[in-house]
Amino acid sequence: MKELAMHVYDLMENSTAANSSEVKLTIKDSLKDNIYAFTIIDNGKGMSPEFLARVTDPYTTSRTTRKVGLGLPLIKMNTENCGGGMKIESEVGKGTRLVFWFQHNHWDRPPMGDLSGTIVMLCAAHQDIHIIYTHITDEGEFVFDTEEIKEALDGMDMNDVKVYNWLKEMVQENLEEIHYNQ
Numbered sequence: 001m002k003e004l005a006m007h008v009y010d011l012m013e014n015s016t017a018a019n020s021s022e023v024k025l026t027i028k029d030s031l032k033d034n035i036y037a038f039t040i041i042d043n044g045k046g047m048s049p050e051f052l053a054r055v056t057d058p059y060t061t062s063r064t065t066r067k068v069g070l071g072l073p074l075i076k077m078n079t080e081n082c083g084g085g086m087k088i089e090s091e092v093g094k095g096t097r098l099v100f101w102f103q104h105n106h107w108d109r110p111p112m113g114d115l116s117g118t119i120v121m122l123c124a125a126h127q128d129i130h131i132i133y134t135h136i137t138d139e140g141e142f143v144f145d146t147e148e149i150k151e152a153l154d155g156m157d158m159n160d161v162k163v164y165n166w167l168k169e170m171v172q173e174n175l176e177e178i179h180y181n182q
Helices: 004-017 049-053 071-080 115-125 146-153 161-177
Strands: 022-030 035-042 085-091 095-103 130-137 140-145
Touching: 004 022, 004 035, 004 071, 004 115, 071 085, 071 095, 115 130, 115 161, 130 146, 140 146, 140 161
Parallel strands: 022 130
Antiparallel strands: 022 035, 035 095, 085 095, 130 140
């Protein structure tokens, strides 16, 4: 994957597939601290210690549609190639916490890509899941909480083209306001 937004999409889809009712994404985007850190926490089914121990092996997957899972192995490789790393904690019946980070200024760090589109697409596709996205920069913080959005939409569907485009523009404007970095 050439963009971090696509990694975020793939990894958050893992959380939705794990029967989560709530998924939290926090991004720390700091030039001052030279870190681009991502935390995804879900309350899904979690992983056994045995599965967790081999989860970064591409031939370890819970999917039945194919025999490989590349999301975690790819992000692990990308972070390690960019002065970063990855940690995963999980408990059966409680959920999973994934943290991965990069040196912000590393020349091999993938660009962010279309983060606002990715976030809105995930939320629109999984309107039954409470998604909380927090983006923290040296200039401020932006929080996108689907429960608050649903209340403001007053029954309007996030998949409606006008609503979807409005949400994407709103997220993008807020990210620009806190000077997020690509």
